[in-house]
Amino acid sequence: MDENKRGSFGSTIGFLLSAIGSAVGLGNIWGFPYKMGRCGGFTFLIVYLALAAFVGFAIMLSELAIGRSTGFGPVNAYKKVSKKFKWIGWLAIIAPFLIMTFYSVLGGYCIYYMVINVVGMFSGMPDSSSFGALLTNPWASIGCMVLFMAICYLINRGGVGGGIEKFNTIGMPALFVMLVIVIIRAWTLPNADVGLKYMFVPGWAVANGVIEKAPSIFEVISTAGGQMFFSLSIAMGIMVTYGSYMKQRDSLTSSAIRVAGFDIGVSFLAGLMIVPAAFVALGSPEAVTENSGPGLMFIVLPQMFASFGDFAPVIGVLFFLLVIFAALTSAISLMETCVSIMHDGAKCSRKKATVITFVIIGVAAVFVNLGYNGLSFIEPLGAGTSLLDFFDFVSNTIMMPIVAFLTCIFVGWCIKPKIIEEEIMASSKFRWRAAWRIMIKYIAPILIAIVFISFLAQFLGFMTI
Numbered sequence: 001m002d003e004n005k006r007g008s009f010g011s012t013i014g015f016l017l018s019a020i021g022s023a024v025g026l027g028n029i030w031g032f033p034y035k036m037g038r039c040g041g042f043t044f045l046i047v048y049l050a051l052a053a054f055v056g057f058a059i060m061l062s063e064l065a066i067g068r069s070t071g072f073g074p075v076n077a078y079k080k081v082s083k084k085f086k087w088i089g090w091l092a093i094i095a096p097f098l099i100m101t102f103y104s105v106l107g108g109y110c111i112y113y114m115v116i117n118v119v120g121m122f123s124g125m126p127d128s129s130s131f132g133a134l135l136t137n138p139w140a141s142i143g144c145m146v147l148f149m150a151i152c153y154l155i156n157r158g159g160v161g162g163g164i165e166k167f168n169t170i171g172m173p174a175l176f177v178m179l180v181i182v183i184i185r186a187w188t189l190p191n192a193d194v195g196l197k198y199m200f201v202p203g204w205a206v207a208n209g210v211i212e213k214a215p216s217i218f219e220v221i222s223t224a225g226g227q228m229f230f231s232l233s234i235a236m237g238i239m240v241t242y243g244s245y246m247k248q249r250d251s252l253t254s255s256a257i258r259v260a261g262f263d264i265g266v267s268f269l270a271g272l273m274i275v276p277a278a279f280v281a282l283g284s285p286e287a288v289t290e291n292s293g294p295g296l297m298f299i300v301l302p303q304m305f306a307s308f309g310d311f312a313p314v315i316g317v318l319f320f321l322l323v324i325f326a327a328l329t330s331a332i333s334l335m336e337t338c339v340s341i342m343h344d345g346a347k348c349s350r351k352k353a354t355v356i357t358f359v360i361i362g363v364a365a366v367f368v369n370l371g372y373n374g375l376s377f378i379e380p381l382g383a384g385t386s387l388l389d390f391f392d393f394v395s396n397t398i399m400m401p402i403v404a405f406l407t408c409i410f411v412g413w414c415i416k417p418k419i420i421e422e423e424i425m426a427s428s429k430f431r432w433r434a435a436w437r438i439m440i441k442y443i444a445p446i447l448i449a450i451v452f453i454s455f456l457a458q459f460l461g462f463m464t465i
């Protein structure tokens, strides 16, 4: 890794916003609402929040502390703390490669939607059929994906720069405000209360026939667990890297609380926006359950925006612009990790490593794109599933829980929590030291094991995916 040349954040707020920028992205706005929609609304919400509080937060704090105490990115950081465990750092980097292959495709979709909203200012607005049209048009989706990757490339080539910091200072609060505006509109539409009941009233969906039977608890736990790791950007070394950029005076606990809190908050807002909007736009509960897959956001939002009347295209353009920025700040952190690994592993210059990484991921992303048209006969997880579902599933549900589990064992049992506690206390009081220790040693690994066993139960056919 390029340790000597690594940049540093200009200010505490710069670090915070960049870590928040990494965490908040398509996982929150695209992934969270549809996974909640598919997994029974309220039950998913509760399991998700519990996992984020007891597992996600404890791991994020540990990763930031490992990064800051060693001053290194994942591979060298784990090596420095304990030579024997260098391989955890290596394992941690498989996920960002996998994720980037489908993240860039989704980023491309957002660009496409922004463009058709711009066009909509002058002619017809997009409607829910535009998503189907995009999927069946490989040129449009591949073109937009390439554009998304090209923007990432230009930013990544510049290194950790003031640009990301500056954008986040305005972009993240603006995204928040935008979500609130769209939520208010969504809630004032007829039928929106059905979506809110789905999210907040336990057992309501089954009792009212919205879904036939409650989703299996295995499915809820494994989906919520995977989504939580993905959304918080943990268990793949990214927070270790961000921690290594932190200053000694920055409080680790309050940083972790703010990053996790903001991330969970944005997911929650996105849920409050998309779930009721889905019930409004799609009309019948059956249509909602049928569409509650990866396309949900793209199918539901155009109709939602149309209800803004004359303002529709402006809202559409602004909304997708903010989502694209949020996606870019996440993609940049993913790419940064991939590039530094390549740089380190292939022992080539950073410039060369950047080009090689982008080419490898770009080629894989073309296949993910084709998974919806030319290669749609490949259904890796059963009928109706795509290559995108597969990459999403493998990274979130297999790789991230494994690395998260190993991180807990490593911190809690191998290097012992004391080292991390000392790092945390070097900059602030650590009031819940005892609670954190219990979480990282016992509660988090047990819960992660449950997440993983739930996946296995699902995989081995105790239930369908």
Ligand code: PHE
Pocket: 022, 023, 024, 025, 026, 027, 028, 099, 230, 231, 232, 233, 234, 236, 238, 330, 331, 333, 334
């Ligand atoms: N957390 C980001 C999101 O929710 C995605 C991401 C995952 C970014 C892992 C970095 C690392 O969109």
